[in-house]
Amino acid sequence: MIKQISFFAVLAVIAVLIVWMIMSFIDINSKNHSETSGKSITDNNPEENDTEEAPDDGHSSEFDLSALIDPSTLNPNDKIDLYYRIDQVLPAVYESANAHYKTFAQDNPILGSNKDTRVIVLDAGHQDETRKSDVWLSPYIDPSKTTSWVHNSLLTIGTEGTKTKIPEYETTHEIAGKLKSALEAYGYKVLLSHPDIKEKLSGAERAAVANRNNADLMISLHCNSYDEDPKQSGALVLVPKIWAGYPSERLEYLSKHAATVILEEYAKATGLKNRGLNPIDKTSMFAFCKVPILLLEMGFSSCPSDDKAMNDPEFQKKIVEGIVNGINKYFSLIEIS
Numbered sequence: 001m002i003k004q005i006s007f008f009a010v011l012a013v014i015a016v017l018i019v020w021m022i023m024s025f026i027d028i029n030s031k032n033h034s035e036t037s038g039k040s041i042t043d044n045n046p047e048e049n050d051t052e053e054a055p056d057d058g059h060s061s062e063f064d065l066s067a068l069i070d071p072s073t074l075n076p077n078d079k080i081d082l083y084y085r086i087d088q089v090l091p092a093v094y095e096s097a098n099a100h101y102k103t104f105a106q107d108n109p110i111l112g113s114n115k116d117t118r119v120i121v122l123d124a125g126h127q128d129e130t131r132k133s134d135v136w137l138s139p140y141i142d143p144s145k146t147t148s149w150v151h152n153s154l155l156t157i158g159t160e161g162t163k164t165k166i167p168e169y170e171t172t173h174e175i176a177g178k179l180k181s182a183l184e185a186y187g188y189k190v191l192l193s194h195p196d197i198k199e200k201l202s203g204a205e206r207a208a209v210a211n212r213n214n215a216d217l218m219i220s221l222h223c224n225s226y227d228e229d230p231k232q233s234g235a236l237v238l239v240p241k242i243w244a245g246y247p248s249e250r251l252e253y254l255s256k257h258a259a260t261v262i263l264e265e266y267a268k269a270t271g272l273k274n275r276g277l278n279p280i281d282k283t284s285m286f287a288f289c290k291v292p293i294l295l296l297e298m299g300f301s302s303c304p305s306d307d308k309a310m311n312d313p314e315f316q317k318k319i320v321e322g323i324v325n326g327i328n329k330y331f332s333l334i335e336i337s
Ligand SMILES: [Zn+2]
Pocket: 057, 059, 125, 126, 158, 159, 168, 222, 223, 224
């Protein structure tokens, strides 16, 4: 009996030792991980995130309300579950989607049978107010650290047409409404982040509309501005860049893929210059968004001809047509595979 007890006691000690070793191993790995994440946060200056490649109107620094998400409920691993819709449409073929696109039928692409279930959130950039506030950069970084926050604009009024004097938020709202009608004609379910132009939303709150509705795609519409050179013209797209482990490579890829196809169709329909993609991080709308997202700069408010075009009802038809063609093509590509 004593022998048996000793045997089990030895077994218990061995088991405890094994568990302790496993726990230590996990602890070491998680520490390494958090040090890596911490480094990537502190090595970058949150104020410098809009300085790459192309001029931008600064709206990409829109930030959010920390009250939107309870930090105690956040777990970076949870985000995996949010990708289940993407997993359903993402075979290996998607990696060759760009090559496939070259040979894909150019005119009025036929959508797959899932078109009626596609949900698109359209976000009209800006509102009639600028408001400064401390804003939390990402729900996936520790809100107790000062580097996780930046004093920036919670709300931004955006640009104004150099010729028309029409504020950006009016232009984006008008085009978003027309785009919604066009997409609904194709059978998509379309939601506006704020149907009422007077409603004021932070970047994170805009993203939350897409998250709540489990959208397949979120498109934020904006007008660019570069006062130093009014001749700068054309369209570009901002897309999320991985920062502090978010978004995943897959979500980043889908956002870039949608952006590439939509920008190509947009430039084709409008005749505006294609200025390419501009990946950015430390932008709360991107950081809080859990679905593929892109921000289309439709043209430059600071350029007289772009300004006039973006506010001309006839030209707006081309803008809408270009974006619709791009969206149709993007969904066709991910459904074909
Ligand atoms: Zn803007």
